[in-house]
Amino acid sequence: KLASREFHREDTVITVKGVKIGGGHLAMIAGPCAIEGESLLMEIAGKVKEAGANILRGGAFKPRTSPYSFQGLGEEGLRILRAAGDTYGMPVITEVMDPRQVDLVERYTDIFQVGARNMQNFDLLKELGKTRTPVLLKRGMSATVKDLLMSAEYVLSQGNREVILCERGIRTFEDSTRNTMDLSSIPVAKGWSHLPIIADPSHATGKPDLIPAMARAAVAAGGDGVHVEVHSCPEKALSDGPQALLPEQYARLMEDLRQLAELM
Numbered sequence: 001k002l003a004s005r006e007f008h009r010e011d012t013v014i015t016v017k018g019v020k021i022g023g024g025h026l027a028m029i030a031g032p033c034a035i036e037g038e039s040l041l042m043e044i045a046g047k048v049k050e051a052g053a054n055i056l057r058g059g060a061f062k063p064r065t066s067p068y069s070f071q072g073l074g075e076e077g078l079r080i081l082r083a084a085g086d087t088y089g090m091p092v093i094t095e096v097m098d099p100r101q102v103d104l105v106e107r108y109t110d111i112f113q114v115g116a117r118n119m120q121n122f123d124l125l126k127e128l129g130k131t132r133t134p135v136l137l138k139r140g141m142s143a144t145v146k147d148l149l150m151s152a153e154y155v156l157s158q159g160n161r162e163v164i165l166c167e168r169g170i171r172t173f174e175d176s177t178r179n180t181m182d183l184s185s186i187p188v189a190k191g192w193s194h195l196p197i198i199a200d201p202s203h204a205t206g207k208p209d210l211i212p213a214m215a216r217a218a219v220a221a222g223g224d225g226v227h228v229e230v231h232s233c234p235e236k237a238l239s240d241g242p243q244a245l246l247p248e249q250y251a252r253l254m255e256d257l258r259q260l261a262e263l264m
């Protein structure tokens with residue numbers, strides 16, 4: 001299989017606008033869950049950049065549980081994300097939900113994000129496989145690590161060799177966290193695959209006070225980066241406000257991660 005260590009012994013390193021991901025290079029992805037407006041995103045982008053983030057995130061097409069919840073700004077959101085990334089010199093990542101959106105989203109983004117709910121949207125994965133834009137593939141909430149790697153295979157087999165895996169928590173009986181972060185999936189995936197794997201402690205825990213510990217744990221476990229939702233006014237956020245870190249909390253987390261990386 002193309003994702004396996006047997007096929008490719010060395011860790012895959014993906015370079016996006018000068019930012020390397022994998023093989024010891026950490027992707028520090030940060031930004032709001034949803035793009036809500038230009039001035040707000042510019043403010044958050046400036047702050048996460050200053051804290052040390054190297055990739056800016058923000059959703060323009062949001063996969064909400066309820067159809068009555070904010071669905072995202074669509075193309076206007078993509079334009080704002082691109083502008084913020086360019087202003088602060090950060091590559092950008094945003095979610096694509098449908099094969100018909102691939103061309104549009106590719107015009108604005110540097111990395112495609114496939115959300116947990118679409119990990120097995122095989123038509124989407126095949127369409128992304130035909131592009132040469134890196135794909136961050138999030139683990140489905142009831143998918144095994146093997147399922148995740150098989151989904152990566154859908155992208156790789158179409159010719160796009162740049163896939164980043166992401167552990168974002170799975171559904172279990174435990175209800176103290178939004179999902180259960182499967183920390184062991186990081187060394188498991190690293191053993192089986194050469195692809196980079198990062199962690200998303202924001203969606204995994206759903207709780208700001210648990211995010212720093214799980215982010216440190218992910219890096220200590222060999223993860224290739226951390227994906228964190230940051231908002232300057234979580235109470236007013238249109239999506240995932242309760243799990244957002246304030247920019248200053250994110251800055252403290254980044255400081256801890258830098259110290260940890262030095263120890264390792």
Ligand code: PEP
Binds near residue numbers: 059063115117
């Ligand atoms: C997100 O990153 O905002 C998101 C919807 O994540 P997930 O697909 O992991 O739920």
Ligand code: MN
Binds near residue numbers: 033034203229
């Ligand atoms: Mn979110």
